[in-house]
Amino acid sequence: MELLVAACVGMTTMAAVYLILQRRSFPVIVGMSLLSYSVNVFLFATGGLAIDAPPLLTGPVPDAPMTDPLPQALVLTAIVISFGMTAVVVVMSLGAFFQSRSDRIDLDPNAGPDSAPATGAAIGIDPAERGGT
């Protein structure tokens, strides 16, 4: 099971890093979400992997199998924060797209006009239509 979890975290992180390095905001956002998934699974595994074991023991059972409850609390915090953060990124990228009519994420001032400008149709929203009608 360790191998499965480790491979899972590794593959997700790899895909996430690839996506984050893209030029357009949509792949970057998907990459950020993937990265937060892989972080969460990783955090879960840091207490050691245990199946069918309770995190909290009640009563006098000193030798019962148990799983580390702390990583679960950490994951909960991390999930809440990354969920909020994804929402923030989505809203800000939409704002940037509507204001500058381009969803390129880089800021190179020397780059000429976008070689393949992102149109609203490409991502399913046309800002002109949205504002005009």
Added chain:
Amino acid sequence: MMHLPVLPVVLPAVVAAVMVLAVPHDLITRRVLSVAGMVALTGLALAALMLPEPALYRLGDWPAPFGIILQLDRLAALMLMLAAVLGLAVVLYAIGTGWDRLGVHFHPLMAFQMMGLNGAFLTGDAFNLFVFFEVMLIASYGLMTHGGGGPRIKAGVQYVVVNLAGSAVFLFALGTIYAATGTLNMADIGVKAAAIEHDGLVRIGAGMLMVVFAIKAALVPLHIWLPATYERAPGPVAALFAVMTKVGVYAILRSLTLMFPAGTETGTALAEILRVTGGATLIVAMVGLYGARDFGRVITWSVIGSVGTLMLAMTFGQAGATAAGLYYLVHSTLAGAALFLLADLILTRRGTLTLARGPRLAQGGLIAALTMAAAVAMAGMPPLSGFLGKLMILEALWGQWGLWWLVIGTAILAIMGFARAGSTLFWQAEESDAPALPHPAQPLAFSAVAGLIAAQVLWTLAAGPVLGWLEDAAAALHDPAPLIRAVLS
């Protein structure tokens, strides 16, 4: 004052909540609340500086290392004071220039930002540090895009993405350290990590942690996000961000003294890597400053350069060098913030910060004089605190001649860069025949900038007693055993 360590976190949170919920549409009341909050924070920081002993605060009275602990030692108190003074100046400036009218929630966001900063300085728990970093960053995302506009929001998206990636690495690092040591309390990590023999996992975790802090501190090559962000952020926000890079420096210093101290193998390896990185940062930043064609860029490079200088001083693991670094940290934050505010004053009067012949400025004489003072301080020329700070760092580096000449050589580049920027902005404008465009005088904004400069003059005049106090603080940092005992008892 049993609850003193938690008040700098609770107070801004309450002020921000009151502003959002109780006074949603009243800018005047918000301004009053915001200024009163910053003044109260300054008072709290003053009380913290007066404490004879480090104060510990166990949240929920849980015993360490299981609960979260706040530790208010001299370093934390110093950083609280720095943040409060800067926050006060920034709020006054934003009120004086009307920046806070351009968006709805400037003042609540400022308060949340102060809450995150203060929490990051106070906490003694590594995961809690992550949480306070996030509080600070969430508020900074809002502040960074305050006022809106396409280029600013685009730069904001980049800033958010870089910091989110940094947060992910932070979580990976904390998970690794927890898996290796079984604890997240900083003092406890220090004890457990030193006891582990084959500490490969600890070292990987510590390395990743330093990568995160290096992103925040903008060390080369992880500085790439900073110039565009600071240049496009609103002026007062950029001034506040001058302390954000120093949060990274603070976290590195805290890690290298409490979690991975100089004696351990991990700590020594990290310190050496960080010192080389600091040298590289200094070179890149000062060459960048000299080559910049825009006054905003000049300032951002000077801020990055100050972080490089700090890394040289703070990675030596000696109390003297760390004390010099702390002195320079306070100075460079104040100088950087003053320069960002001045750049905003120039931008509104000139329309652009590009270093080319331009029109005369309204209130040009006063702005030129203040810029001169701030630039002299930032470049490290006498008589202001930058000179004393660099002198102390050079004294601490005595014998390390390579680093010695690096600090001096880059200072010359900085002086030339600032001199060129100043002569282009102010002297060449004097040659223009057209009168300056009229602009309101904004006395409050000018007094905020003058206050920051005055704080540096004070810092220079009080250098003797301050350095003695800082040496005690640094000695306590490098001998963490009493603090660890107090935390774990």
